[in-house]
Amino acid sequence: MIKSKTRVLFRLGDKIFPKFTLICSLIVVAVLVNILIILFIQAWPAIKESGFSFLVGRSWDPVKNAYGALPAVYGTLLSSILALVIAIPISMGAAIFLTEIAPSWLRSIASFIIEILAAIPSVIVGLWGLFVLVPVVRNPIESWLGTHLGALPFFQGPPFGFGFMAAAIILAIMIIPIITSLGRDVLKSVPGAQREAMLALGATRWEMISRAVLPYGRSGLIGAIMLGLARALGETMAVTMVIGNGYRITASLFSPGTTVASKLASDFSESSGLSLNSLIELALILFIITLSVNVIARLLIWRLTSVKGKAD
Amino acid sequence: MDTTKQTETTGSRSFSGNKGYILKAENLRAFYGAFLAVKDVNLDIKPKSITAIIGPSGCGKSTLIRCFNRMHEVTHGARISGKVLLDGEDIYTPGIDPVSIRTRIGMVFQKPNPFPTMSVLENVVAGRRLTSVLSKRTEMEEIAEKFLRQAALWDEVKDKLKQSGASLSGGQQQRLCIARALAVEPEVILMDEPCSALDPIATLKIEDLMRGLAKDYTIVIVTHNMQQAGRVSDMTAFMMMGDDRAGGLIEFGRTDQIFTNPKDKRTEDYITGRFG
Ligand SMILES: Nc1ncnc2c1ncn2[C@@H]1O[C@H](COP(=O)(O)OP(=O)(O)O)[C@@H](O)[C@H]1O
Ligand SMILES: [Mg+2]
Numbered sequence A: 001m002i003k004s005k006t007r008v009l010f011r012l013g014d015k016i017f018p019k020f021t022l023i024c025s026l027i028v029v030a031v032l033v034n035i036l037i038i039l040f041i042q043a044w045p046a047i048k049e050s051g052f053s054f055l056v057g058r059s060w061d062p063v064k065n066a067y068g069a070l071p072a073v074y075g076t077l078l079s080s081i082l083a084l085v086i087a088i089p090i091s092m093g094a095a096i097f098l099t100e101i102a103p104s105w106l107r108s109i110a111s112f113i114i115e116i117l118a119a120i121p122s123v124i125v126g127l128w129g130l131f132v133l134v135p136v137v138r139n140p141i142e143s144w145l146g147t148h149l150g151a152l153p154f155f156q157g158p159p160f161g162f163g164f165m166a167a168a169i170i171l172a173i174m175i176i177p178i179i180t181s182l183g184r185d186v187l188k189s190v191p192g193a194q195r196e197a198m199l200a201l202g203a204t205r206w207e208m209i210s211r212a213v214l215p216y217g218r219s220g221l222i223g224a225i226m227l228g229l230a231r232a233l234g235e236t237m238a239v240t241m242v243i244g245n246g247y248r249i250t251a252s253l254f255s256p257g258t259t260v261a262s263k264l265a266s267d268f269s270e271s272s273g274l275s276l277n278s279l280i281e282l283a284l285i286l287f288i289i290t291l292s293v294n295v296i297a298r299l300l301i302w303r304l305t306s307v308k309g310k311a312d
Numbered sequence B: 001m002d003t004t005k006q007t008e009t010t011g012s013r014s015f016s017g018n019k020g021y022i023l024k025a026e027n028l029r030a031f032y033g034a035f036l037a038v039k040d041v042n043l044d045i046k047p048k049s050i051t052a053i054i055g056p057s058g059c060g061k062s063t064l065i066r067c068f069n070r071m072h073e074v075t076h077g078a079r080i081s082g083k084v085l086l087d088g089e090d091i092y093t094p095g096i097d098p099v100s101i102r103t104r105i106g107m108v109f110q111k112p113n114p115f116p117t118m119s120v121l122e123n124v125v126a127g128r129r130l131t132s133v134l135s136k137r138t139e140m141e142e143i144a145e146k147f148l149r150q151a152a153l154w155d156e157v158k159d160k161l162k163q164s165g166a167s168l169s170g171g172q173q174q175r176l177c178i179a180r181a182l183a184v185e186p187e188v189i190l191m192d193e194p195c196s197a198l199d200p201i202a203t204l205k206i207e208d209l210m211r212g213l214a215k216d217y218t219i220v221i222v223t224h225n226m227q228q229a230g231r232v233s234d235m236t237a238f239m240m241m242g243d244d245r246a247g248g249l250i251e252f253g254r255t256d257q258i259f260t261n262p263k264d265k266r267t268e269d270y271i272t273g274r275f276g
Helices: A004-050 A070-101 A104-118 A122-149 A164-188 A192-200 A205-234 A237-242 A260-270 A273-311 B003-007 B061-068 B098-104 B120-125 B137-150 B170-182 B200-213 B226-232 B255-260 B265-271
Strands: B023-032 B035-045 B050-054 B078-086 B105-108 B188-192 B218-222 B235-241 B247-254
Touching (some): A004 A273, A070 A164, A205 A273, A237 A260, B050 B061, B050 B226, B120 B170, B137 B170, B200 B226, B226 B255, B235 B255
Parallel strands (some): B050 B235
Antiparallel strands (some): B023 B078
């Protein structure tokens, strides 16, 4: 039996707890809105000065006071999308392996390793990129692609090592653990009844996975990929260390480039006045892009859970 | 199945192969790891009949029928010993692919489990598509209509073929699952308490349907509802858990005999509601 005094306390807790959580969520929303407002105020001089040309301009020249966001936005999207192209098959394969194929002892070990990988600070991944990845990207990866597929516009120019290619690979390495671990959770949530239904119809294990498990988890998996994308779009440190800091738009993946986040990281401390306002306008653009990707991802995952509720 | 097979008398082990029986369990034991869940079941199932398996909950009814289409081994660590003969051939013979067995022995589960991302039409042909290419839409529609009619669902869903399978009512979902199992054209259909999640009206519909299906298919149904066993089945098997917690077959016979004149005291006690 619980003593009456403690029960009174519990009841009090029942009343206070919902209010407490409400306040916490309001604080989060307030911080979010505040960030948006502050970014907007700080960026305002640049918005007023450059106007629409900020979005389409291709140079960043504090001497001429000419600021264009396009190369940074291009670099952000290019490196992130390329990272997804690398990461999606690997992490989907790993998630399927972990939930459907691996023996249980391997599942727990591999899951543990993946959680650890996801927790490595990005500056450390960046150091590894600098010392290990960049030389390997230069030779053999880029030199091989240059000699054999050099006719394609993506693989032209001298192999620097530093550039979009290295940035995309390092981003892929950073988002594979996230997508794998979220994807594994999605696949684990697919009811056993769905698997058994397909097996009992005479499906092989692979048919069961491809026709029952993956379709059931479809929107959740897309959500996991989108969260990985959001992470890649905003990733700063590791990318800054390997992308080579070139402000240009080119199809060549060998070329040094920049992303919004790496531009901010490398220029922020030396900027003032209009160039600082312009950097903050860049940050505002990034904020809006990642926020929308996150919202879409959450909506997709939320839809998965509501579909599940309907099915069983 | 031809009719001569049905008229064979029961009980003799001397004739070769499957004559008289489509499905036969011989000294069947089922394990979950080291735990013996079902022991020493010997059971003959006649073609185009309905066999009910009754018994208190936990006595191994589900485990037993899952051995009949090799779904038991899907559970991690589960295995069997003994034989299950389908048309005289042991389905556990090494080298036999469980996948091919499952196309010959279909299964309907306790909870309706349509595929929610597929339409009603796609649900019906989901299994059939695994073995045959159904490229043309008209072909798919023909097959879907045929088996939805067999499952007594066509009139209710003919205008909803493109809706999600999960949008139907519980009873409709279960009949959709029956249509899906039928579309694979199995010889035997196993049903594990197919009505336990349904209301009485949906239950009666499925019982009617089963009696119609028994003209073409062999049906084995697990039920905890004795009235249901009495209403639909030709043969009834009564299972019970022994002192060692392993379920065993206590009595098997014609349904009217089991219900009016059981030979075993335990069957009588269960039928008359003295336990379970
Ligand atoms: N997946 C499983 N793992 C271990 N034991 C199980 C599993 N499924 C069932 N059992 C056990 O096997 C016995 C028979 O269960 P089951 O076949 O489901 O009985 P019924 O269908 O007659 O209610 C029970 O003792 C149950 O606890
Ligand atoms: Mg059961």
